Amino acid sequence: MSEPRELPFYLTNTLTRRKEEFVPAEPPHVGLYVCGPTVYSDVHLGNVRTFTTFDLLYRWLTHIGYKVRYVRNITDVGHLVDDVDEGEDKIAKRARLEKLEPMEVVQKYTNGFHDVMRLFNILPPNIEPTATGHLIEQMAMVQRIIDSGFGYVVNGSVYFDVPGFAKDHAYGELSGRRIDELLANTRDTEGMEEKRSPLDFALWKRAEPIHLMKWPSPWGEGFPGWHLECSVMSTKYLGRTFDIHGGGMDLKFPHHECEIAQSIAADGHAPVRYWMHGNMLTVNGRKMAKSEGNGFTPEELITGNHKLLDTGYGPMTVRFFMLQCHYASTLDFSNEALQASERGLERLMAAMDKLEDLKAGARDDVDIAALEQRCYDAMNDDLNSPVMIAEVFEGVRIINSVNDGKLVLSTAGIDQLRRLMRAMVHDVLGLKAERDTSDSDKVMDGLVQEFIRMRAEAKARRDFAVGDAIRDRLAGLGILLKDTKEGTTWERA
RNA sequence: GGUCACGUGGCCGAGUGGCUAGGCAGAGGUCUGCAAAACCUCGUACAGCGGUUCGACUCCGCUCGUGACCUCCA
16 A cells, blocks of 8 residues: 555545645645634634644644744734725724723734633644734835836825736636626725726725824825735745745635735736645524624633533534634534534543554454555545544444454554544544543542542442442542453543 | 525434434343443434436425524624
């Protein structure tokens, strides 16, 4: 059998809507850019899903041997509070409400975002650029677009000429939109009088005196347009044509469509080779979104302190829950599903523990290489984590059976299973035990082991009353004892 | 209104033109002093109506239902 990492990796390119073999422009290097959060409020669980999806991609690419440069931005300026171009900057508005400096708001929610990423075991990117840190580059790109004839200046603002661009270039290719249909469905928004066409979008916006975040530019005081930062920062760090650009489905239009247009206008060619979009997390069938008011923060999730939550859920339970669904499908949140994932994860983690001290036999009853191959096949098929997890549970069954003496694996077989399970569960899925093994846990384990010995002695003299009393009282403290052939183990309730 | 998805057993969710997804829950069994865990077995699902086909849950059409995007949104 060939080495798994030499097998082709197929990815659905949302630009072509087809599964394509992924081949980086300059192997073994891969450039990956993902649209990060806007740091003016807490991230909610839907955001976490997207970042988990791309964490899985990053982990998989790394696992199969690619050297990935992963760039994920922080949007700390530029998005408006509503669909009115004259509206306040979201961050500026939030700052006034909270009487904070804009950059203080940015820092607060950036810190919070990082805490959440750590909580869900989402690996940090290699570069995490901020929009405010790349104003010079953004102005330079605006100028290149003006020079190319697709940007025009009105009253200190610069707009992108979409109909002009669309005459000779594909606009709407990514999102499957046609320019005439877009024009027919345009909403009548304010601030339109400056634009030549309602489809045009801002590259640079003039700042009103009320604005707190603004910078001098060749066109006057202002701030960069909504879509510019990603174009600038992705190409700055990954090159003017890079491998993978990811983000949530809801960014496809107009955000990513505009990015494509900007890059073509400024640099003469499309910026991205493979586009990848993660689907939405829904609640009762509806997209979780700030505007829907159906979102909850990771903190509410863990404490269970929210009307939609029956109880609190651990971050690893949630991560596992998300990975049991393919990234391109919508995933509906429900308490029932979360509880099912919680139980499943417990069983998986219990098996991972047992795996550490399986006893080897003289033969191999199971073909671990075949299991491994199925895991790699699943992941190489458009990151099919649900199928890979199904195979991992086949591994769980094998572990338990070997542990029960119902199946036999050789030393080599056990080693192979160990490597496979650790790679899939820890490295690729990024799952770990909900509770860390800390020093205090070691003390706890020592104490419980003492009680287990006392109970074993009681049982040896068939004093089941004392034995059961020990077990029941420990159970009352949340310590569950389990008798096995090899002896008694314990876990927390 | 336009565009695009989706509708799978009690729940969540894969997948496929003919052959077991998997998890959780449920039933029976093995093991056990009891319990828990573990293991084995089980339900014979694919919105509805037509069509293509030797054969469709899987392909095509229509109907119904749900959702996403079209505006900031992961």
